[in-house]
Amino acid sequence: MSRSHSREGGSSSATPALVKRLCCRVTKLPENEVQPYLQLAYKLLASSSSLPVDNDEFQVSERIRKQLVRRGREKDAATFAELHRKLQTQGLVKNRWAVLHVLKSISESEARHARDKSTSLLFGQGLPAYATSTPFNAAAQRRLMPGPGSHEHHGGTPSIHSIDTTGSSGISSIHGDIRSNDPTPVPQSFLPGTTFASVDGDKTHRHAAMSRLVGAVSRRDTESSSAVVPRGGRSTVKAQGENTSFEIPETELVRDLVYVFQGIEGKWVHFDPSKDGYKVDAQAGIPKAIRQLVSKLAECGWLFNKVKNYVETRSADKTFGLVGQSFCAALQQELTEYYRLIAVLESQIQDEVDQGIGLATHGSITLRRLVVWTFDPLIRLKTLAALVDVCKGKKGGALASTIYSYMQHGDPFVKSLIKHILTMVSQPIYATLLRWIYDGELEDTHDEFFVAADPTVKNDRLWHDKYSLRKSMIPAYITTDQARRILLTGKSINFLRQVCQDRTPTPGREMAMAFDMSQAEWMFTQDQSNNFQDMIDKVYKETSRHLLDVLHAKYKFMDHLKAMRRYLLLGQGDFIRHLMDLLEEDLAKPASNLYLHNLTGILETAIRGTNAQFDDSDILKRLDVRLLEVSPGDTGWDVFSLDYHVDGPIRTVFTPECMIMYLRVFNFLWRAKRMEYVLALIWKNQIFNSKLLESLPELSRILHQCHILGSEMVHFIQQTQYYISFEVLECSWHELLGKVREAEDLDCVIAAHQVFLDTVITRCLLDEQSRHDDSRGRVTYQGILTQLRTIFDLIIDFQQAQDAFYETAQHELLARQHYAKLQRQRTSEGDWGITEAMEEEERARRVEFLKTVIPSTRAKMAVLAQSYQDMVQQFLVMVTSHQDVSLRFLSFRLDFNEHYKAREPQLYGTPGNMRAKRLT
Known part of the structure; x- marks a missing residue:
């Protein structure tokens, strides 16, 4: 206490x-x-x-x-x-x-x-004590100033407050303290013989004594009080030398202007629709200078009407949206402040009427004081009218962008006004943004927000198609990267809730929703603070990280990605080799004779017989066999394909389009793997038959020819397989894993996966450019992919031709062995080894073999060799000039000893070989 x-x-x-x-x-x-x-x-x-x-x-x-x-x-x-x-x-x-x-x-x-x-000092200066005045309370003025009829004397100098000016009128009203010996001429209004029209139409008496006290009145005010037409009549000009002019009382002009300030026509000031502005009555007796002054003051009324009409029109428009209504509310606030000024002016005028105060009194309302008082309101109205003009036809974020463009104003007064309006306009955008990034809710009835939603899209395409950026509605103070992060944040929340069935609340939601709406200013003051950027980054990173954690932990995204690499991209070598061995007999049949259930059983056998059996059961269940569309003449090798079923959230990454790309790559790799498998069989048959057919010297040249052509094919396929397996698949796979681990959001994962597939498609010659025909000069080449497939077909043709030759040669060998065996058997029995008929038959058979089989086989092998070399040469020309660097290096490995270069002149002109030639 x-x-x-x-x-x-x-x-x-x-x-x-x-x-x-x-x-x-x-x-x-x-x-x-x-x-x-x-x-x-x-x-x-x-x-x-x-x-x-x-x-x-x-x-x-x-x-x-x-x-x-x-x-x-x-x-x-x-x-x-x-x-x-x-x-x-x-x-x-x-x-x-x-x-x-x-x-x-x-x-x-x-x-x-x-x-x-210091009254005498003030009077000695000869300046008005009050050049301008704010609206005042008449009673307070009477307490602070001497009333009319009283006299103050300081050093013998009279005060202007002692002069009764109730009868004076016009712009040249007398106010302030006046020096009696001022050399300024006496205004014409106060000369003898001048009459004045009062407010009620009566004329006042002449004021002869006034000429001695108006020395302090300025020359401009003197000229402005020159007489013109009296109220309600026309001017009458008398003989030269007489001053018979009349003028409109300034009180009436002031009263008219107060009406005009509110958009209402006055007695002497009317609205002219033809000129879209207020105009002083041509019949009124007002000098030109005063007309110009009145016209300048009437601009406030014109601007007021412009802003008011816009507010009334747009406020009634229900499609204008929340942002537009906020803009109208901001304009209405400014008009309310303007109304307060009008109320003060009307109150002052009424007080003067009630107290009988004339224009010449100290502190009364004059036109020039109205100019001072309306200076700031005029600037505000001009700014508002400019905003109204540029914002016509705009709403939402586009409206906010237009207003924001005026923030870069050099006048701090205008900048503060724009900032206040922009704060109100941005509040609906900020409120919608908070609900979107924290709750994933989008309430945008009038399409004002820069995030758009398509309600017709189903959940399986939610991430890709349901939400998008409405670029025209992105406010200028929000960058494209910020808009993208805002979109991803809300999209991640909806993806978690609708697809992943995860309703974990976003961290910091309660604090964010409790924010004051005045913090909408953060959005357009980012050059002064990082609050908005920090908020967006924080919620974006937390939401995206949570989504990726759910995909990795709950839905095993990486396991599925690795399964794609092992099975569809032939990364599980033992499984692929065993499957090819099991399918060889069935796939050699016509495609129409294949049955899916038989192939599925073989697939399960291959899984149980290799390391694939140790994979997750969920992954093995998704692995299946798929038969492509059958064309006439297709075999099982042409239509067989592995398939991998995806569903749920991982389908967002492994879209149907991506799965089609996987199937295309699998078919190419499967075909290339088959070539490797076939060449292995060719080499095995060559080794076996070279020893078996040593007893047939006539076949040595054909065997040598087969060995040479087979070696060329093996070299080509080995180099191609190395390029596909290591430079294409392994390098791209390593880059994909790195990007997936460093991904900030699901879009980064999807983009990295798409880049991986695009790279594999391009480097495996499966893109559109490699598939289409290419014309260079006078020579027209087929697409590079078609060229490679032709080479693969020639390998198959060579296998079939060689197998047919070996079969014929083996028949010949068996025939000769049978002839020799028969000869030995007959000799052992004590008979002649051969008879003349048997010898003639054997000789004819051998001649037939040497004349028909060997030449045709040699010719067939020569045609295959020549066709193969021509295809390889054209392939090298196309690969050497390819835009991909790795493909150009493939051409160097395929022709490491310049064997094809010596046969193909065009290889000398390629950029790679030109550089190699300069180096050598």
Whole structure:
């Protein structure tokens, strides 16, 4: 209790000192002279009746600012406006209007005290004390200023406040303190013989004494008060030398302009549809300078109408969306602030009418003061009207982008206005973005958000087709990479929930949803802070990592990927070799004679007989046999294929398109593996028959020819198989594994897998460029893939031709062996070994063999060898000029001893051989 009491006592005792310091700071007086103001401050603080009835912070702040401008302290007025704006944004002080009123009252008391002490000095300067004025309270003015009819004398100089100006009118109204001996000419309005039209139409008496006191009125104001047509009549020109002109009272013009500010036509100022603007009545007696001034002031009304019509039209449009409605709300807020200014002006005019104050009095509303008071509102209205023009026909993110383009403005006042509007416009985008990246929910009825959803897409294509970026709606302050990450984050959440059946909440969701909507400013102030980028990166990485963990742990993505490599890309060597041995007899049959269940049984036998049996049962269940479309003349080798069934989330990576690519690669590899298998059989038959047919010297040249052609084919297939197995599959597989391990999201995995397949397809000559015909100059080549398949076909033809030759040779060998055996048998029996008929028959048979079989076989082998070499040469020419570097190096290995180069002149002109030739 004692401590609390001491604190309260200390606070109360410190209050007078703080008030005294405040008075010294405001008045800039020493402590010994500030006592009168200190007493005034105590009165203001102690009595609530001293506060104004209209406790409006806007009005008080505007009075202070305009009062500073009136005293020639424009910089201080700008500083005050900025500090007041910052004070409003902080929200620390609740009764700001009361604090501002106290400071204003102390300042006015100090000003009055200084004015009383130096009236003669002010009059000696000959300048108006108040060049401009903010709207004021008439009763307060009467308390602060001498009323009409009173006189103050300082050094014998009269005050202008003592002059009754209730009958004066026009732009050249007299105000401020006036020096009596100012050389400025007397305005024509105040010369003898001039009459004035009052507000009610009555004419006032002449003011002869006025000519002695208007020296301080400016020459421009004097000229602006030249007479024109009186209200309700036309000008009458009399004899030369007489001043019979009349003018419209300035009070009526001011009242008309207040109406025009609200978009309403006045008595003398009307809207001209042909010129799309307000125009002063041509019959009104108003000088040209005043007409221009009125037209300039009427621009506020035109701009106000433009903005108001846009708000009314778009607010009623239900398809404008949340972003558009936020834009209308921001515009309406600015119009509300503008309404407050209009209300203050109307209140001031009404007070002047009630109190009978004329335009010449100190602080009354004039056209030139309206110019000052509407300076800032005019800038704001111009900015709003420009936004309305450029935002027509736009909504959503496109609307936000258009507004954001005005943020790069050099005027801090305009930039602050745009920032406020953009904050409100961005709030619906920010709210939708939060729900998307944390909940995966997309509520975009009017297609304003930059993420679009297609509800007709099923879950199996959710990742690829359901969600996409609507590029036209991406706000300019959100980069493409950020938009992509936002899309992936929400898409990952939906994929987890709808496909993977995983509803784990996103970390940090509760904190993010509790964010203040004012933080939408983060999006377009990224040059000042990284809050938005950090938030996007954090939720993107956490969501993507969780999705990849689910795919690897729950759905065994890597196991399935390795199964594709082992079985469809022939990586399981023992399994593939054993399967080929088991299928050799069946696949040699016509394709129409194959039965799927027989092939499936052989597949299961191959699995049980190799290391494939140790794989996961789920993977082995997915492995199956598939028969391709049968064409006339196809054998089982042409239509047989392995298949791997995928479903669930992994189907997102192994799409049907990818599986088709796997089948194409498998058929190519299977064909190449078959060539390796066939050449192995060819070599085995050559070794066996070379020893078996040694007794037939006539066949030595054919056997040598078969050995040479077989060696060429073996070399070609071995180099091709090495290229496919190591340079294509193994290198691409290693890159794929590295990318999958480093992937940040599922899109990276899908992209890496697609790059892997594209690389394999291209380097295995299965792409469109390798499949189509290629024309170079006068020579037209078939596609490089067709060329390779022709080589494979020639190997099959060589196998068949060699097998047929070996069969015929073996028959000949058996016949000769039988003849020799018969001869030995007859000799052992004591008979002649052979008879003349037997010898003649044997000789005729051998001659027939030498004349028919050997020449035809040699010719057939020569044709095969020549065709093979021609195909290989053309293949080398095409491969050497291929864009892929690894394929060009394949040509060097295939022709390492330049055997084909010596036969094909075109190989000399290829870039690779030209470089090799220069090196040699």
